[in-house]
Amino acid sequence: MAASKKIFGIVLAGGEGKRLMPLTADRAKPGVPFGGGYRLIDFALSNLINSxxxxxxxxxxxxxxxLDRHISQTWRLSGLLDSYVASVPAQQRLGKxxxxxxxxxxxxxxxxxRDEMPDIVxxxxxxxxxxxxxxxxxQAHIASGLPATVAxxxxxxxxxxxxxxxxxxxxxxxxxxxxxxKPKTATGLADAPHEVLASMGNYVFNTDALIDAVIRDGEMTDxxxxxxxxxxxxxxSRGQAGVYDLSHNEVPGATDRDRYYWRDVGTIESFYDAHQDLISALPIFNLYNSEWPIYTQQLNSPPAKFVRDAKGNSGTTVESIVSLGCLISGARIERSVLGPWVTIGSSALVQDSVLFDRVHIEPDAVIRRAILDKNVVVAAGAMIGIDHARDRERGFTVTDTGITVVGKGVRVEP
Ligand code: ADQ
Known part of the structure; x- marks a missing residue:
C-alpha cells in the first residue's frame, strides 16, 4: 500500500545538544561520533534508507x-535513480x-x-x-486514516x-x-503502572496536514x-493524531535482545551507556546485523593492528570495539570503544572508556571510565578517571556518575 505513495523524509538535525557538552562544543549533536566510526545521525539515516x-x-x-561534511561525503545516493540525502542549512528564507x-x-x-509534492512526509x-x-x-499511518502518527x-x-x-x-x-x-509527573500505563508511552520524536504526516499545521503554528506568537x-x-487537540508502538515493528535480523532497542543519547550518561550496550559478546544493541545495516563513511584506512611492545608485552583486548587504522602496542584494553586511527602505547591501560578518532595514548597512561574527544593526547604516565577532583581541576567535565570527558584536541599531562 505504502509503495504507491510518494514519501519524503525530513531529518531534524539542528539541535544544540547542550547536555552533551563538551562533545557538542564544536559540532552539532547529530554529528557526534558514536560506536567507533559512526556519527549519531547514521542511525536515523540508515533506518530511513533501509525502509x-x-x-x-x-x-x-x-x-x-x-555534520554537513559527513553527510556530503558519506550519504551520496545515486543521481541516476533521482535519490538523495541532502544537508540543508538554515537559509533565512522567511526573514533574518x-x-x-x-x-x-x-x-x-x-x-x-513542495518541490517533491509527496503524499506523506x-x-x-x-x-x-x-x-x-x-x-x-x-502502513499503519495510512490504515489509521489519521493525518498524523507519532512513533x-x-x-x-x-x-x-x-x-x-x-x-x-x-x-x-x-x-x-x-x-x-516533558511533564513533571505522569500517569503510568494501565497494564504497567511504572511505565509510560513516550514519543520517539519520529512522526508520519499526510503532507497537506503537516503544511497546514506548521503554517498555523508560525502565525502563533505564543x-x-x-x-x-x-x-x-x-x-x-483536534483528535487527529495516532500512535505507532515500536513493539509492532519487526526489523529483519534483530536479536531477542535488541529487537525493540531505542536510546535517546542526549546526555553524557546515556551516550556512555549506549556504548556499553554495544560491546559484550551478546550485545544489547547488535551492530553486526547485516540484514538491516547501519551505514557510515567508508574510511580509506588500514586494518587495526596489535603488536608487542619493545619489552615483548603483547597486551590484551577484551570486550571492546577497535576501529580501522588503530595501532595498539602491548596495552591492555577492556570494555572500551576505540574510533579510527587511535594509537595506544606500551603498558597503557584503557578501561570502560570511549575514545574518538585519532586519540593518542602514550606508554603507561591509565584511562578509566572516560570519554576522550578527537585528537586528545594523553602523555606518558598520565591518568584520567582515577582522581575526579584532579580531573575537574584540569578543566575536564566529570558527571555525577563519575564519567570524565576530555574535550577535542586537549593534551593531558601526567
Ligand atoms: P527533544 O529531543 O528534547 O524531544 P528537540 O530538542 O526539539 O526535542 O530535538 C528534536 C530533534 O529536532 C533533534 O534531532 C534536534 O537535533 C532537532 N532540532 C531541535 N531544534 C531544531 C531546530 N531549531 N532546527 C532543526 N532541528 C532541530 C523530542 C520530542 C519529544 C520526544 C523526544 C524523544 O519533542 O516529544 O519524546 O524528542 O527523544
Missing part, C-alpha cells in the same frame, strides 16, 4: 560544518532569523516539500540509536520529564487522547514552534 525512502533532507543549523524551533525549521523548508530526530522499519509505520516506545515512568508522554483512547489504543511534552511541544499537541 525504502529515497528522498531525504537533513535540516541543520547549529555548528553544522562537521534562524530556525526558532523544529517546527519553524520545517516551515522555513516548505519549498523542499516522515519527520525524524537525528540523535537516537535504534533500528526501525518506517515502511511498517507508514512511541514504553519507558520507565521516572523518565517522563524527558519525553513527550502519550495517553491513548482505551477503546481505540491507536488514537492519542493526550500528549504532554508558540515555541516545536514539533513535540506545539505541533503534535495541536493535532491531538
Amino acid at each position: 525504502g525512502l529515497t528522498k531525504i533532507v537533513v535540516l541543520t543549523q547549529y555548528k553544522s560544518h562537521s 532569523r534562524w530556525f526558532s524551533g523544529s517546527a519553524d525549521a520545517i516551515l522555513q523548508s516548505l519549498n523542499l516539500i 516522515v519527520v525524524v530526530g537525528a540523535d537516537h540509536v535504534y533500528r526501525m522499519d518506517f515502511a511498517q509505520m507508514i 512511541a516506545i514504553r519507558q520507565p515512568i521516572e523518565l517522563s520529564d524527558q519525553f513527550g508522554i502519550i495517553q491513548t483512547d482505551p477503546s481505540n489504543p491507536a488514537k492519542i487522547t493526550e500528549f504532554l511534552e 508558540s515555541n514552534h516545536d514539533m513535540g511541544g506545539d505541533i503534535i499537541p495541536d493535532f491531538v
Whole structure:
C-alpha cells in the first residue's frame, strides 16, 4: 500500500545538544561520533534508507560544518535513480532569523516539500540509536486514516520529564487522547503502572496536514514552534493524531535482545551507556546485523593492528570495539570503544572508556571510565578517571556518575 505513495523524509538535525557538552562544543549533536566510526545521525539515516525512502533532507543549523561534511561525503545516493540525502542549512528564507524551533525549521523548508509534492512526509530526530522499519509505520499511518502518527516506545515512568508522554483512547489504543511534552509527573500505563508511552520524536504526516499545521503554528506568537511541544499537541487537540508502538515493528535480523532497542543519547550518561550496550559478546544493541545495516563513511584506512611492545608485552583486548587504522602496542584494553586511527602505547591501560578518532595514548597512561574527544593526547604516565577532583581541576567535565570527558584536541599531562 505504502509503495504507491510518494514519501519524503525530513531529518531534524539542528539541535544544540547542550547536555552533551563538551562533545557538542564544536559540532552539532547529530554529528557526534558514536560506536567507533559512526556519527549519531547514521542511525536515523540508515533506518530511513533501509525502509525504502529515497528522498531525504537533513535540516541543520547549529555548528553544522562537521555534520554537513559527513553527510556530503558519506550519504551520496545515486543521481541516476533521482535519490538523495541532502544537508540543508538554515537559509533565512522567511526573514533574518534562524530556525526558532523544529517546527519553524520545517516551515522555513516548505519549498523542499513542495518541490517533491509527496503524499506523506516522515519527520525524524537525528540523535537516537535504534533500528526501525518506517515502511511498517507508514502502513499503519495510512490504515489509521489519521493525518498524523507519532512513533512511541514504553519507558520507565521516572523518565517522563524527558519525553513527550502519550495517553491513548482505551477503546481505540491507536488514537492519542493526550500528549504532554516533558511533564513533571505522569500517569503510568494501565497494564504497567511504572511505565509510560513516550514519543520517539519520529512522526508520519499526510503532507497537506503537516503544511497546514506548521503554517498555523508560525502565525502563533505564543508558540515555541516545536514539533513535540506545539505541533503534535495541536493535532491531538483536534483528535487527529495516532500512535505507532515500536513493539509492532519487526526489523529483519534483530536479536531477542535488541529487537525493540531505542536510546535517546542526549546526555553524557546515556551516550556512555549506549556504548556499553554495544560491546559484550551478546550485545544489547547488535551492530553486526547485516540484514538491516547501519551505514557510515567508508574510511580509506588500514586494518587495526596489535603488536608487542619493545619489552615483548603483547597486551590484551577484551570486550571492546577497535576501529580501522588503530595501532595498539602491548596495552591492555577492556570494555572500551576505540574510533579510527587511535594509537595506544606500551603498558597503557584503557578501561570502560570511549575514545574518538585519532586519540593518542602514550606508554603507561591509565584511562578509566572516560570519554576522550578527537585528537586528545594523553602523555606518558598520565591518568584520567582515577582522581575526579584532579580531573575537574584540569578543566575536564566529570558527571555525577563519575564519567570524565576530555574535550577535542586537549593534551593531558601526567
Ligand atoms: P527533544 O529531543 O528534547 O524531544 P528537540 O530538542 O526539539 O526535542 O530535538 C528534536 C530533534 O529536532 C533533534 O534531532 C534536534 O537535533 C532537532 N532540532 C531541535 N531544534 C531544531 C531546530 N531549531 N532546527 C532543526 N532541528 C532541530 C523530542 C520530542 C519529544 C520526544 C523526544 C524523544 O519533542 O516529544 O519524546 O524528542 O527523544
